[in-house]
Amino acid sequence: MSQAPKRVLIFALTYYPKFVGGDGVALKAITDRIPSDAYEFHLITLRLDSTLPKYELFGNVHIHRVGFSKKNPTPEELVRFPMYFAKVCFPITAFLKAFALHRKERFDFVWAMMAYAGFPAVFFNFFFKKVPILLTLQDGDPIEKIAGRARIKIIMPLFKRIFKVSSHVQAISTYLADFAKQMGYTGESTVVPNGVDYKKFSAFDPADVEAIQKEYQKQPGDFWLFTASRLVEKNANDIVIRALAKLPKNVKFILAGLGPDREMLEALAAELDVTERIVFLGHMPHESIPTYLRASDAFIRPSRTEGFGNSFVEAMAAETPVIATTAGGIADFLRHDENGLEVAIENVDDVVTQTLRLMHDDALRQKVVANAREMVRERYDWQTVTDEMLEVLEQM
16 A cells, blocks of 8 residues: 655745745745655745735645735836735745645644744644754845844744744755754754756757847857846945956846845946946846857856855856855855855955956866866756755655
């Protein structure tokens, strides 16, 4: 007689097919690779867009969407009132849905993706103390910012309880595993990084690459610095713009992403007279990023902090050399002059120096690209990550 699959209840703020973050990419990549006869996944997430159904089976996950929504909201609307209020209410709306679902499904354990998703898990634990909780830390914001938000400060004892009730913590970097300890977690933690779809990022159509370079008028001799990141302080796009003013005029900066810093970055570019050398692409679908990486000469993000840094690993898979700090989780994989080029945090001159090295040293470029590609293939392929995550799930 075959054994029934384990039923898992997942809390995640957003999920496919819209508004997907790194946690959603990881969840789908992992659950798609786990047989449905071994695990049955139910996920509670925000609805946000009223065109999405309240329930659907998507891949290997039963999605239950909660909270208020509107038709086709833009990414900008999601961070403003009233849509932002849906995120504030998520701990309550998600818990209420979980309470009803558990009475029907009888889940074997709860899986909270990111610290904020731990709030409904805490409420769930008040009523169902025997159900284990797996907390995955995927957070990219600075630890000081996570714990320093006004709404978190007010309920800090409840926030710390997330770590106290968790049966196991899985973090995507050593940096985040240490954060769990700082918040009061006393058990064993496991570091399992996020992965990358190596085949997707290592494959490209030369015609698509040429089309992008033509659209944005890349001339012979131009050197493109590319980033795909939120336009927020932690990602330090301002440092790149300041460096641009000290670099030759054939160096251009291509930014894919949205965020509250855009006006500030545009004003800084105008002040430094580099506006014509910067392209703000706005929101970019994840599936388009490999082509832009191939069209560019380097991926750059001199992060002030980073939970892990999936974008760096994706760039490495695309054979695009990386210029980065070793802030937060980046230190787990970036090795200066071996698989990337390291710059110090807040150091404009370092960005200038390493960019010039990459522009003029073909041997260095080939070395870091080859080493990075091999590291990603061996360590960060999604199947390897899934195998490690299965070991964690089997402990629950």
